[in-house]
Amino acid sequence: MQFMLLFSRQGKLRLQKWYVPLSDKEKKKITRELVQTVLARKPKMCSFLEWRDLKIVYKRYASLYFCCAIEDQDNELITLEIIHRYVELLDKYFGSVCELDIIFNFEKAYFILDEFLLGGEVQETSKKNVLKAIEQADLLQEVLRRQKVAGPF
Amino acid sequence: MLVPSLKVQDLIEEIRGAKTQAQEREVIQKECAHIRASFRDGDPLHRHRQLAKLLYVHMLGYPAHFGQMECLKLIASPRFTDKRVGYLGAMLLLDERQDAHLLITNSIKNDLSQGTQAVQGLALCTLSTMGSAEMCRDLATEVEKLLLQPSPYVRKKAVLTAVHMIRKVPELSTIFLPPCAQLLHERHHGILLGTITLIMELCERSPAALKHFRKVVPQLVQILRTLLTTGYSTEHSISGVSDPFLQVQILRLLRILGRNHEESSETMNDLLAQVATNTDTSRNAGNAVLFETVLTILDIRSAAGLRVLAVNILGRFLLNSDKNIRYVALTSLLRLVQSDHSAVQRHRPTVVECLQEPDTSLSRRALELSLALVNSSNVRAMTQELQGFLQSCPTDLRADCASGILLAAERYAPTKRWHIDTILRVLTTAGAHVRDDAVANLTQLIGGAQELHAYSVRRLYCALAEDISQQPLVQVAAWCIGEYGDLLLEGSCEEIEPLQVEEEEVLALLERVLQSHMSLPATRGYALTALMKLSTRLRGDNNRIRQVVSIYGSCLDVELQQRAVEYDTLFRKYDHMRAAILEKMPLVERGGPQVDEEAKESKEEARLLEAAPVPTEPQASKLLDLLDLLDGPSEDAQHPRPLDPSPGGALVHLLDLPCAPPPAAPIPNLKVFEREGLQLSLSFVRPPETPALLLITVTATNTSGGDVTHFICQAAVPKSFQLQLQAPSGDTVPAQGGLPMTQLLRILNPNKAPLRLKLRLTYTHFGQSVQEIFEVNNLPVETWQ
Numbered sequence: 001m002q003f004m005l006l007f008s009r010q011g012k013l014r015l016q017k018w019y020v021p022l023s024d025k026e027k028k029k030i031t032r033e034l035v036q037t038v039l040a041r042k043p044k045m046c047s048f049l050e051w052r053d054l055k056i057v058y059k060r061y062a063s064l065y066f067c068c069a070i071e072d073q074d075n076e077l078i079t080l081e082i083i084h085r086y087v088e089l090l091d092k093y094f095g096s097v098c099e100l101d102i103i104f105n106f107e108k109a110y111f112i113l114d115e116f117l118l119g120g121e122v123q124e125t126s127k128k129n130v131l132k133a134i135e136q137a138d139l140l141q142e143v144l145r146r147q148k149v150a151g152p153f
Numbered sequence: 154m155l156v157p158s159l160k161v162q163d164l165i166e167e168i169r170g171a172k173t174q175a176q177e178r179e180v181i182q183k184e185c186a187h188i189r190a191s192f193r194d195g196d197p198l199h200r201h202r203q204l205a206k207l208l209y210v211h212m213l214g215y216p217a218h219f220g221q222m223e224c225l226k227l228i229a230s231p232r233f234t235d236k237r238v239g240y241l242g243a244m245l246l247l248d249e250r251q252d253a254h255l256l257i258t259n260s261i262k263n264d265l266s267q268g269t270q271a272v273q274g275l276a277l278c279t280l281s282t283m284g285s286a287e288m289c290r291d292l293a294t295e296v297e298k299l300l301l302q303p304s305p306y307v308r309k310k311a312v313l314t315a316v317h318m319i320r321k322v323p324e325l326s327t328i329f330l331p332p333c334a335q336l337l338h339e340r341h342h343g344i345l346l347g348t349i350t351l352i353m354e355l356c357e358r359s360p361a362a363l364k365h366f367r368k369v370v371p372q373l374v375q376i377l378r379t380l381l382t383t384g385y386s387t388e389h390s391i392s393g394v395s396d397p398f399l400q401v402q403i404l405r406l407l408r409i410l411g412r413n414h415e416e417s418s419e420t421m422n423d424l425l426a427q428v429a430t431n432t433d434t435s436r437n438a439g440n441a442v443l444f445e446t447v448l449t450i451l452d453i454r455s456a457a458g459l460r461v462l463a464v465n466i467l468g469r470f471l472l473n474s475d476k477n478i479r480y481v482a483l484t485s486l487l488r489l490v491q492s493d494h495s496a497v498q499r500h501r502p503t504v505v506e507c508l509q510e511p512d513t514s515l516s517r518r519a520l521e522l523s524l525a526l527v528n529s530s531n532v533r534a535m536t537q538e539l540q541g542f543l544q545s546c547p548t549d550l551r552a553d554c555a556s557g558i559l560l561a562a563e564r565y566a567p568t569k570r571w572h573i574d575t576i577l578r579v580l581t582t583a584g585a586h587v588r589d590d591a592v593a594n595l596t597q598l599i600g601g602a603q604e605l606h607a608y609s610v611r612r613l614y615c616a617l618a619e620d621i622s623q624q625p626l627v628q629v630a631a632w633c634i635g636e637y638g639d640l641l642l643e644g645s646c647e648e649i650e651p652l653q654v655e656e657e658e659v660l661a662l663l664e665r666v667l668q669s670h671m672s673l674p675a676t677r678g679y680a681l682t683a684l685m686k687l688s689t690r691l692r693g694d695n696n697r698i699r700q701v702v703s704i705y706g707s708c709l710d711v712e713l714q715q716r717a718v719e720y721d722t723l724f725r726k727y728d729h730m731r732a733a734i735l736e737k738m739p740l741v742e743r744g745g746p747q748v749d750e751e752a753k754e755s756k757e758e759a760r761l762l763e764a765a766p767v768p769t770e771p772q773a774s775k776l777l778d779l780l781d782l783l784d785g786p787s788e789d790a791q792h793p794r795p796l797d798p799s800p801g802g803a804l805v806h807l808l809d810l811p812c813a814p815p816p817a818a819p820i821p822n823l824k825v826f827e828r829e830g831l832q833l834s835l836s837f838v839r840p841p842e843t844p845a846l847l848l849i850t851v852t853a854t855n856t857s858g859g860d861v862t863h864f865i866c867q868a869a870v871p872k873s874f875q876l877q878l879q880a881p882s883g884d885t886v887p888a889q890g891g892l893p894m895t896q897l898l899r900i901l902n903p904n905k906a907p908l909r910l911k912l913r914l915t916y917t918h919f920g921q922s923v924q925e926i927f928e929v930n931n932l933p934v935e936t937w938q
Contacts, residue, residue: 046514
């Protein structure tokens with residue numbers, strides 16, 4: 001996978017994960033163009049389109065578009081499963097996830113993604129293991145926070 | 154001064170509360186000022202919070218470069234919370250292009266070697282997301298060590314980090330190849346998945362690695378087989394399919410290993426058949442695995458039966474209610490249509506139905522596939538379908554559809570009349586979208602079908618009378634009426650209903666075309682010339698025509714004015730020559746860039762009508778022999794075609810610059826022949842403006858001690874191509890690396906069919922006469938695709 005973008009129906013970016021090195025300017029340009037292209041698609045159209053020399057796989061969940069750019073030899077259908085798995089993980093973590101959860105907890109959205117994909121490839125195919133890893137990291141942070149609060153003044 | 158800084162979520166709330174863009178900007182600028190101050194003052198406790206806020210505004214599109222150094226500080230901090238945000242910041246704000254990115258290398262190194270599992274995870278994640286080549290080189294050994302770490306959590310990340318490192322620095326393959334054997338025995342799905350990805354990368358970069366890993370094919374087969382037979386596992390199954398991610402990856406690796414390798418392909422045959430038949434296809438996960446299986450079957454040396462099974466699965470996909478599945482099926486079938494043509498033909502009816510898809514990306518593919526499936530036995534039915542599609546298809550597909558139909562008609566037309574009818578129908582339906590050479594092609598076609606002149610001119614007249622807006626149609630019709638106006642007025646033609654046309658009606662129609670604001674200048678030219686020709690074809694007096702011609706003598710359009718003046722002069726001063734000049738045209742030779750014959754033809758005709766066609770190819774009969782060798786009895790060989798370029802053709806040569814092919818993307822040269830010091834090599838050029846044209850320069854060099862004399866090179870290509878050999882630079886290739894002999898071949902390949910080329914050489918070398926006939930292999934695909 002080259003990159004994954006999450007954006008709203010109004011075209012506002014909610015998450016951007018780039019697995020290829022590009023300048024900020026290039027990223028902005030790509031994001032702008034791609035968002036426009038995907039938002040112009042009609043609801044009945046298929047989830048795949050060709051854009052520049054990449055294959056784009058996108059799916060809309062409620063008010064959010066999940067959009068991945070994959071390479072020519074990558075399997076589009078399994079990419080749909082990747083997107084779906086990520087949504088399931090978010091859903092399990094936040095409990096019935098909605099766009100606001102991702103807006104206000106964007107760091108967590110990144111952390112969850114980073115436990116599922118690494119370097120653009122799937123690293124863990126067990127939902128349970130991904131969620132366990134996040135839980136443990138959260139616990140670690142919580143412990144630290146409590147230590148800080150209870151510390152001497 | 155301790156102003157409590159905003160929490161991240163509070164800032165987000167405030168930003169979202171802004172009612173205008175300007176307000177939002179104000180809030181953000183104010184906050185960024187605070188953040189900058191905080192960074193300057195160096196507040197370690199809240200640094201992570203400040204950076205998190207900065208990352209949020211960065212996502213909204215605001216500048217955040219002043220946070221880069223803070224990422225470094227956070228990563229270097231011992232606190233987990235700091236590291237977490239610091240690494241996230243590094244992934245979002247730092248990249249290869251900034252020198253700052255190298256500064257985190259040391260921190261990463263420390264974290265990899267001394268950190269807790271969670272910290273090692275963060276470091277590996279960051280490295281595999283934004284690690285540059287230098288970073289990868291520096292940290293390769295650390296990552297290699299982690300491949301042996303007891304914790305599977307770390308191992309799985311280390312393996313994928315190794316994948317990234319190899320992508321950045323292929324030489325690191327030597328470090329990461331050896332551990333693979335051991336890693337393949339892992340039971341942890343994540344590690345296994347990463348390992349297979351790693352092996353794929355290694356194999357794609359090095360043929361030696363590919364050879365090395367072929368021996369794990371049986372092991373991979375076993376792993377996949379186990380996955381298939383394992384029952385439902387809550388942890389890894391999706392819709393009843395065991396770990397589809399892993400299955401797909403294994404299948405991909407098998408594809409790479411089995412490609413062009415009989416033995417490996419054979420080892421996987423049974424397994425692939427098993428997956429193909431047993432995978433549950435009710436949901437997307439199963440179809441994803443099935444799709445990958447099909448791709449693998451079609452790419453390796455699989456048994457014929459298995460290939461047919463694979464194509465049939467794709468055919469079934471075409472009937473799936475899920476349009477995503479239909480999409481991948483159409484894409485894959487398109488890739489197969491050349492190599493497995495008959496298998497794909499079986500699904501032609503379904504493909505044709507897909508033309509009706511409302512989604513244009515699907516209908517476009519269906520169109521491409523349909524056009525590729527047209528052959529001589531189904532051409533009538535397919536053209537019917539495609540014509541129907543042309544009437545209702547979306548505008549961006551019309552041009553492709555129209556030219557596709559015309560091309561198919563040209564290749565497979567069962568009769569000339571059908572061909573003319575088809576072109577006519579396309580011109581009427583989608584005239585505005587046809588390519589420029591359609592007009593020339595049709596006039597040439599009609600011209601060559603003498604028995605159909607009457608039929609053609611009547612049909613065109615009726616079409617024109619109904620609609621004078623479609624320019625290509627108008628142009629062809631005008632030309633036809635001009636040429637065969639006498640047949641139009643004769644009244645009877647068996648093929649269509651009797652049509653009674655008066656001279657005045659014909660003239661009126663052409664005048665309408667001349668005057669219409671819809672007519673292009675070129676079209677007007679056709680109409681004017683047609684009127685002129687009618688002056689000799691019609692029986693009535695020519696006053697009306699003379700009037701029109703003289704009016705246009707003062708037309709603003711220079712081209713039209715010139716013609717009109719010349720025609721007027723023809724009437725007034727050279728009336729005795731008029732009939733000869735305006736006689737019916739001879740058949741125009743096709744091939745080479747089309748030139749608007751009209752303007753030049755009518756003036757050149759008088760001079761050139763006397764010249765008998767002189768063949769420029771003295772070896773014509775021997776060429777036919779070669780054609781036989783290539784294609785069996787060829788229809789073209791018997792068709793009486795003048796090989797000499799006729800009026801239009803002579804001008805083509807004048808306009809051409811035969812020895813200076815324009816620059817295009819370089820295609821690699823090919824050495825095709827070598828015998829006793831005489832070498833023949835081919836270099837290829839495809840001029841970008843004429844993609845159907847291929848120029849081959851044959852170069853003969855002689856490194857031996859004796860001259861090569863009486864050297865003749867002949868070539869033959871398959872029937873659908875057109876070949877022209879130009880005169881060679883000489884017939885002697887001097888010894889000892891003397892001046893090479895060159896010869897240019899011009900090949901037209903309008904159908905983009907795969908190129909085949911046979912060469913015949915005769916020469917004298919060392920006192921002996923030599924004859925060699927051979928087919929050129931390994932022609933690069935860029936020569937015809």
